[in-house]
Amino acid sequence: MSPEAAESEQAPVRRLQTDIREKPQRRTTKDEPALRPSTLSKLVVGIWEQIFSSMSFDISVVTSEWRTTGFQAHRTLITDMGDDNQPLTAVQVPPATAPERTFTRMNLLCRKISQASRCSRALEVVVQASWIEYFDRQVQDIAKENPQLSATKARMKALAQACSEIGWSEKEIRNKMAIWRGYKEIKDHGGWVCLVFAGMGIYRFCKYRIGFDPESMAILRRMRARFEVAADTLHPYWRDMLAIVGDTSTRIYSGHPHDWVVSDQDDPVPLKQTYLEYDPQFSFTHLDSSIVDPYAFGANDPRQVAVVAQQSAFTCSVCGEKQSEDVTESTCRCFPNLFGSDHLPMAPVQIFRTKNGRNNGLMACCPFERGVAIGEFTGLITKGLEGIDVMQAEAEQRYQIYQGREGNYTRFVNHSCRPNSQFQRFVWMGSQRIILVSRGIEAGQEITVDYSDAYWRNLPKTCLCQESCCRFKDRERGVQRIETATASPAS
């Protein structure tokens, strides 16, 4: 019997509860940031932001952009603006249509052009880092062929060749080389992934070289696999860009970004592998939204609440503004990254291996300002479960959200007696949702909530949050005894 099942036979239900306090109001955090507040931190956050953005890092976008550079006349514009599967092609401007349609076309054009220019920028940096390698090799070859030349002279000779072939002055090339050498160093430690997703931040980091030291390079070396997990799973074709410098590396990590558990010391491991020891049948399906258990509620969704609704529009009970699935209609800005125009394909978080026996946890890759939603607590909407972890909730009727077999990354949030986030109830268009809301989280910090006294009362374990204010580190004897007997892992 798995420890989880053994636990369920003995233990009463452990309920996660939403926080009754108000949504945390925004203010700056005083917590110690996990990454130093230097330019390296900015570079790293910039890389995460691009990896988790909705930008497409697909070489076909760039090649189509090159096709558009041959504009003939000012009346030439770009077609296929409304179709992501079509390459950009330069043709005559089509006749003007209705203003809304024109604005939509311009929005789509803007998106395509930004994607194309980010891909071009990524290619540029990749080529420039690679150029340094070729330059160094050329200097060596010249020195070998001309043993009478000093190292400086061999360098000067290679530089002169570059000036004449590229068509830039020596000063220009020297200035650029200093920055390009920085790109190469970053690539040598953090991998190509850093260059492809760094955006403009990498130029500033290499130009001003603040915090550009062995310690920073060691941080990048440790983060490389984490970047690659996210990049490979969210942008499966990003490595195609490397073909431009003859690199043929292929995708290493497939599946869902949260099918991988990352760590600073070890290679990423499949999520399933981290639970097999406790539950050989472990499986987890990643959900974008909750599923209502038909055996528990039939066709009814127990999250429905009586709200003021006019046709398809709802009034937010928090801000009093209009809620609508149409982002141009909706004026509720309570959680725009979940229910609005700021919606991202994936929250910038990763599942990581904790170092002190709590199995896995959830890590913030980017900062989450106080009051911002990290994600919705999704899972199976059901009732009547006993002895296992469930979120207890109540709208017009009581229900539970069970994340044992399906759900999202909120399932991996550990408890802390000094948490940096909390669960909050929120009604979106007449349906109650449980939202994980930040109290101010820095990039690189573990995301934690307070599971509540009621949860810990029934958990036969000692709290490992390591906070000085920890309420459950010295559990009474009975609890400690159960812990030894079941040796239960994370549920």
Ligand SMILES: C[S@@+](CC[C@H](N)C(=O)[O-])C[C@H]1O[C@@H](n2cnc3c(N)ncnc32)[C@H](O)[C@@H]1O
């Ligand atoms: C919802 S899960 C959180 C993710 C879990 N760590 C995992 O790897 O699946 C809750 C379980 O994590 C473990 N856990 C969470 N916070 C903890 C803490 N502060 N101290 C000890 N164990 C903790 C307990 O086993 C708990 O039952």
